[in-house]
Amino acid sequence: MKSKNPYSICTWDDGNSCKDCNIEGSLICKTDKKFRKKFVFHHLTFRATAFLGLFLIGAFMQNWVLITIYAIGVFLNFAVLEPRLLCSHCPFYAEKGFFLRCNTLYGMPKIWRYRPGPITKPEMILQLISGGFVDFFPIASFIYGIFVFYNSHATAVELISMIGFTFILLVMMIQLHQTIKGEVCSKCPNFSCAMNKVPKSIRDAYIKRNPIMKEAWEKSGYKIG
Ligand code: SF4
Ligand code: SF4
Numbered sequence: 001m002k003s004k005n006p007y008s009i010c011t012w013d014d015g016n017s018c019k020d021c022n023i024e025g026s027l028i029c030k031t032d033k034k035f036r037k038k039f040v041f042h043h044l045t046f047r048a049t050a051f052l053g054l055f056l057i058g059a060f061m062q063n064w065v066l067i068t069i070y071a072i073g074v075f076l077n078f079a080v081l082e083p084r085l086l087c088s089h090c091p092f093y094a095e096k097g098f099f100l101r102c103n104t105l106y107g108m109p110k111i112w113r114y115r116p117g118p119i120t121k122p123e124m125i126l127q128l129i130s131g132g133f134v135d136f137f138p139i140a141s142f143i144y145g146i147f148v149f150y151n152s153h154a155t156a157v158e159l160i161s162m163i164g165f166t167f168i169l170l171v172m173m174i175q176l177h178q179t180i181k182g183e184v185c186s187k188c189p190n191f192s193c194a195m196n197k198v199p200k201s202i203r204d205a206y207i208k209r210n211p212i213m214k215e216a217w218e219k220s221g222y223k224i225g
Contacts, residue, residue, distance in 0.1 A: 117216030
């Protein structure tokens with residue numbers, strides 16, 4: 001078992017330690033297929049709508065800069081930056097193997113090493129910039145698109161389509177935010193995330209169950225209550 005779980009993280013053990021765990025059910029600390037399907041569906045429909053709207057703007061303007069910038073940003077954020085800045089501190093990243101098997105970025109290659117300690121301030125700032133870009137760039141571009149369509153005398157159908165895309169994207173952003181806030185942030189074992197809302201007592205209990213994490217968190221100055 002240790003060969004698949006080199007840091008002895010309880011998230012990746014065979015489940016025996018969960019039997020006497022007093023925080024069982026308080027965290028999404030094991031892989032959960034049902035939850036993953038729901039999250040991935042919300043996430044992919046949001047990105048697909050973003051790309052479709054950016055494609056519409058590009059086709060109308062005959063200029064593909066916005067969609068190109070976004071495609072590069074999405075690739076860099078999800079394949080390189082977020083895995084390094086945030087995921088490499090997550091217990092789900094500690095499993096041995098080249099592919100990530102967590103409940104959200106399932107299947108992403110793990111190109112970084114696991115870091116059992118908490119995220120640092122510079123990492124947090126960079127993550128907020130990178131994550132903020134991939135989440136808010138489409139809506140800002142869509143609003144810009146409406147402005148361009150209106151001022152370039154687009155047809156009524158084109159203008160209504162652009163406004164419709166903007167509205168749909170906004171609703172999706174709110175839905176995704178509600179799902180993440182309501183179902184992920186208060187139960188996610190990646191305590192390094194700026195949005196993590198797991199109560200300190202549960203956070204401490206999880207860290208105490210995982211000696212390698214405990215040592216790294218205490219070394220960084222974290223006080224377990
Ligand atoms: S915190 Fe660890 S031991 Fe407790 S339920 Fe979650 S995975 Fe199991
Ligand atoms: S931080 Fe989220 S996306 Fe990254 S490994 Fe952990 S659960 Fe997966």
